Amino acid sequence: MENTIPVLEIKNVSKSFPGVKALQNVSLTAYKGECLALIGENGAGKSTLMKILSGAYSMDEGEIYIEGKKVNIHNPAEGQKAGVGVIYQELSLVRQFTAVENLFLGRWETAPGGVVKWKEMKKQVEDFYKSLGLHFNLNVPVGRLSVAQCQLIEITRAVFMNSKIIVMDEPTSSLTNTEVEILFDLMKRLQSQGITIIFISHKLEELFRACERVYVMKDGCNAGEFQLRDINKDTLVRAMVGRELxxxxxxxxxxxxxxxxxxxxxxxxxxxxxxxxxxxxxxxxxxxxxxxxxxxxxxxxxxxxxxxxxxxxxxxxxxxxxxxxxxxxxxxxxxxxxxxxxxxxxxxxxxxxxxxxxxxxxxxxxxxxxxxxxxxxxxxxxxxxxxxxxxxxxxxxxxxxxxxxxxxxxxxxxxxxxxxxxxxxxxxxxxxxxxxxxxxxxxxxxxxxxxxxxxxxxxxxxxxxxxxxxxxxxxxxxxxxxxxxxxxxxxxxxxxxxx
Amino acid sequence: MEKSKKIHLGSENIKQLYSEYGIVMVLILLIIVATALNPIFISGSNIMNVLRQVSINGILSIGMTFVIISGCIDLSVGNVLGCTGLIVMILMERFGMVPAILAGLAFGMLVGVVNGWGVHQGLPAFIMTLASQQMVKGLGYVISNGQPFSATDEAYKLIGQGFMWIIPMPVVVFAVLVIIAWFVLTRTRIGRSVYAVGGNQEASRLSGINIRKIRIFAYMVSGLMSAVAAVVLTSRLYSCDPLTGDNYQSDAIAATVIGGCSMAGGEGSVLKTVVGVLIIGIISNILNLLQVSSYLQMIAKGFIIFLAVFIDVWKNK
CATH class of the missing domain: 3.40.50.300 (P-loop containing nucleotide triphosphate hydrolases)
Known part of the structure; x- marks a missing residue:
């Protein structure tokens, strides 16, 4: 595998909110084509870290490198440009638009005179989904598709926008078991294309199935990194909770x-x-x-x-x-x-x-x-x-x-x-x-x-x-x-x- | 502490200062400017004149304050005023003054109840009151057949044209209603509930507050205030026609918002609304004294509404 090339390096990132130190000196490395699980209790700092990565928050201290180059991400647009796609629990698709319109949202290709080139765009999307082995009805608004399909479209949109790193925040919370299988399948395909996935979930079983490595956070700090095949659930839970109760x-x-x-x-x-x-x-x-x-x-x-x-x-x-x-x-x-x-x-x-x-x-x-x-x-x-x-x-x-x-x-x-x-x-x-x-x-x-x-x-x-x-x-x-x-x-x- | 606050007048501090005292400072500034532009402004008779002129809008704005604090809006007040005026004029001829006035007040409250009920059913307040505005306006034309009606009881003149000592009666009515409204909003459970519902409807419902009752109450106050304003205005004019009160809602909304009621609900004070009412009244008075055309006055008023809401949005950011 190519799992030795670091794609994302987060170095000594800290972030405070009034009254709370949300992140303290967090460092994290993710490699090309891997699926890295990120876990921790509520308030451990997972979402803060991901929001810094996507540009929704700015960090107080620290550095972020993507493919070896230092990046400065100040807003979500810059995060997208740097190659980070974040899929939040709430979907951000325009429900009245088709999948094609959503995938090209905000950057529709136009011929001279401002006429949108729908046919070419649809062709590109069809080819793209064929390469992933997925099939969606591209003619109806996404609002009429199932939640799971919308979720997959949202994820593939990040890929379509050339994201190298895709962060998924609790992607399975609204999916049925079969839909989860389809999602995992898609994740494997994306990984084989060299895309790095950061997977946030509270369902430990899923992590063991879908991910290779896990990064545990606790109270805004790193509480351990493990190869998932080396450990069991107890070790993980202890690392997550691990304070004097x-x-x-x-x-x-x-x-x-x-x-x-x-x-x-x-x-x-x-x-x-x-x-x-x-x-x-x-x-x-x-x-x-x-x-x-x-x-x-x-x-x-x-x-x-x-x-x-x-x-x-x-x-x-x-x-x-x-x-x-x-x-x-x-x-x-x-x-x-x-x-x-x-x-x-x-x-x-x-x-x-x-x-x-x-x-x-x-x-x-x-x-x-x-x-x-x-x-x-x-x-x-x-x-x-x-x-x-x-x-x-x-x-x-x-x-x-x-x-x-x-x-x-x-x-x-x-x-x-x-x-x-x-x-x-x-x-x-x-x-x-x-x-x-x-x-x-x-x-x-x-x-x-x-x-x-x-x-x-x-x-x-x-x-x-x-x-x-x-x-x-x-x-x-x-x-x-x-x-x-x-x-x-x-x-x-x-x-x-x-x- | 105090000093450093004053030295670092950052935008946060300005926002806070403005939301507490800003509107009063604007009023004082306006009075100074008005006096400088035309010294007649500060004369006793002109001031009484301004107060009498603002009292109709003032009474409407009291009702609007209840509705806006509850998180809604009432576009129907101007036409409720007109229609109520006609009802009072028409009934006075047959049944006498007091029953006519009582019927008018009841009509105003009824429209309020319908508005509140509709909004509670889930209609957007803007649409619900736009619909009732049209219906009430049409009703005014139907009952009057488009004709003006005159009052028929000399005693009726007292409410709009009389004086208490040197104070015009409309101003007395306005002042009394302000005091009652202030007391209701700040010192009674139903008034406090209006704030709570406007600030967060779901939290209020889960705290046991009857949302429907509060919605209907706020609109009912607004309808009642429109009816009271109708009585005062038609008494002053001694007549009423279907166009009376048309578009009065815009000044009432403007005064309430200039006074610092948040359009999002949950915030505002009837005393600050009074300041807003005075600001609008003084501006038109100055423009009149300076003989600015009424067309330009419209533009000025529109701009002031824009400015007030703009500041509201900015201070809430």
């Missing part, structure tokens, strides 16, 4: 009681959730694990009635409650910190204080609906102190806070309701390590007050470190139940992927 996760001060706080029966949303039933006890933290798309978030949205069409029975402290809207759910003591705090959790232009009070106006209003501003301020100050929300003033707009502090505001907002059941969906996504530990501590405290806590998380160490009990979902059903002390990553994964 002892003081990172909080110590439980209580044990769950036998009293059932929340029971749900036959929750079904008709799409992603099929007949889910479970119980949560007082003082318990129940972890929900599973792959992305297994229906965990959708289950929680159904219980909270965020989806108007969802069905199911909900019992709180033994009483069946009728929940027709999120307002009903809140009234019955359910709190739901959603996975996307910027779009579903917070009103960014409003102040910290206003966000904290908005789920329970009764806490700051009299019977006529008049707000007592002094009471509101005192309430916000109380949570600011108790939760250690770092803001100079509770009247500051919440959009100006860091991710971790925003998440604490979300928790404060829900604690200000008469909470009995607190659902956290991906509570630590996109926040730094220090704030994570604080969020975990809050969860433990909430449970210790005799409430039921549910945590949906895709990060296995987090599920293992915080939960008392773990339910695993796959394809809209609960497929496994484990007590935290008898669970490990492998047992969870085997339920999640249905091995």
């Amino acid at each position: 002892k003081n990172y996760y909080p110590r439980k001060t209580n044990t769950p009681s036998d009293k059932v706080v929340l029971e749900v029966k036959d929750v079904d949303d008709g799409k992603m959730v099929h007949g889910v039933s479970f119980q949560v006890h007082a003082g318990e933290i129940l972890g929900f694990s599973g792959l992305v798309g297994a229906g965990r978030t959708e289950t929680m949205r159904a219980i909270f009635k965020a989806e108007p069409k969802a069905k199911g029975h909900v019992y709180i402290d033994g009483q069946e409650v009728s929940i027709k809207s999120p307002a009903d759910a809140i009234r019955h003591g359910i709190a739901f910190a959603t996975e996307d705090r910027r779009y579903e959790g917070l009103v960014l232009p409003l102040s910290v204080a206003h966000n904290i009070s908005m789920a329970n106006f009764d806490s700051i209003c009299n019977k006529a609906g008049f707000i007592n501003l002094r009471k509101e301020r005192a309430l916000a100050e109380k949570y600011k102190d108790n939760f250690n929300i770092r803001t100079p003033d509770v009247n500051k707009k919440v959009g100006e806070l860091s991710g971790g502090n925003q998440q604490k505001v979300v928790v404060a907002k829900w604690m200000n309701t008469n909470v009995r059941v607190f659902i956290f969906d991906e509570p630590t996504r996109g926040i730094d390590v220090g704030a994570k530990a604080e969020i975990y501590q809050l969860m433990v405290d909430i449970a210790a007050q005799g409430n039921a806590v549910i945590m949906v998380s895709s990060e296995l160490p987090e599920v293992l470190g915080v939960s008392d009990r773990i339910l695993i979902m796959r394809e809209g059903k609960i497929t496994g139940e484990l007590l935290a002390h008898e669970a490990d990553e492998e047992s969870i994964i085997s339920f999640a992927i249905g091995g």
Whole structure:
């Protein structure tokens, strides 16, 4: 093989965001025609590194060489020119255009007078796909093709634009098994043409199948490089997680009681959730694990009635409650910190204080609906102190806070309701390590007050470190139940992927 | 700390200063310029005159502030004003003044409820209120047959032409409504919910806020304000025709945006809207005092709207 010629060399790249060191002295080499896996937990710096490579971010320090030449990439156009094509999870095709139009997007070939040479372009695309052994309907808008086909077109577009390095960010997350096979097949063909692929995925099985080498990132640093044929999954997971879990996760001060706080029966949303039933006890933290798309978030949205069409029975402290809207759910003591705090959790232009009070106006209003501003301020100050929300003033707009502090505001907002059941969906996504530990501590405290806590998380160490009990979902059903002390990553994964 | 802030007037600091006090500084500057151009401007009678002239647009802008803070827009206000005026004129003849006024106010609120309902159903606010604007305009022509109607009760004149001490009644009405609106927006749960829904509808829904109620409420306030403006204006003119109020929405939107309401929703204040209303009013007053043609005034006004929105976009970048 020609796997000895370095195509991409990243040397000592560092990048900081306000309050977070996203990358510290990262160096990475990728060789011609190889498929290099890039893995790490959320927030480990994978996407930051790739965004620097593509030109979406600029680095603070460091150098990048492509085919031995130093390149300066300041924007995505320069990244493209340097030969880097990045395929993000969201497709960037123009849905109303055909594959031909998309492949030539922005650089249509024209005859004198500005007339587009459609025939020649279509011929080129046909030949190109023939050489790859692929076949698409080139006459219809890509919006009418399947998601998988769009994904393949997107990848081949990068090749068509002469990219030497193609970065794929979780390319298989929306594909079925057969479609994944087609993708892997295409990747092999591209490799044989000398194209280097950087493959980002959380699904470890896929890496072992598709890649030769793996580069592990952790907390913005290199945490190891391995030949995949030399190692097994355990080594990889250890390299990924490899921090002292002892003081990172909080110590439980209580044990769950036998009293059932929340029971749900036959929750079904008709799409992603099929007949889910479970119980949560007082003082318990129940972890929900599973792959992305297994229906965990959708289950929680159904219980909270965020989806108007969802069905199911909900019992709180033994009483069946009728929940027709999120307002009903809140009234019955359910709190739901959603996975996307910027779009579903917070009103960014409003102040910290206003966000904290908005789920329970009764806490700051009299019977006529008049707000007592002094009471509101005192309430916000109380949570600011108790939760250690770092803001100079509770009247500051919440959009100006860091991710971790925003998440604490979300928790404060829900604690200000008469909470009995607190659902956290991906509570630590996109926040730094220090704030994570604080969020975990809050969860433990909430449970210790005799409430039921549910945590949906895709990060296995987090599920293992915080939960008392773990339910695993796959394809809209609960497929496994484990007590935290008898669970490990492998047992969870085997339920999640249905091995 | 304070000093270094002032020394380094980078674009970030200018943005922040502008979004807090900028619009008030513009108003003060404008008053100084106006006085320098024509000293008559600062005379007591001219100032009362300006205030009376702006109060109709001011009342409409209060309603517009509710709608824009909730993240929408209301293009129907001018024609609701005209149609309500005709309804009041026509009913006054048969049923007397008070029932006519109450019917007019109810009509304004009804249009608001329909607008709010339609927007909640998912129609873009721009299209929904454009449609209702056309319907209401047509309704005005239908009930009036295209003819002007005159009021029929001398007491009706008091609202638009009367005085309280030396202050014209329209200004009194405007001021009272501003105070109520300010209180509702800042000190009541429904007002706060208007901000929340405008700032992030999904987060508000998941926090238990009834989105439909808030949408309908914001538009209902706007419809009600249009109807109140109709009563004040027709009282002043003592008549109404189907063209009354036509295109008034553009000044109301302009005043609200100049006052710093974000078109994206969730931000704004009725007091700042008042400043926006005054700025528009003073500019037309100066141009009138300088005897600039009304055609040129249109261009000037259009340019000011452009400038205000341009600054809004720039400060949010």
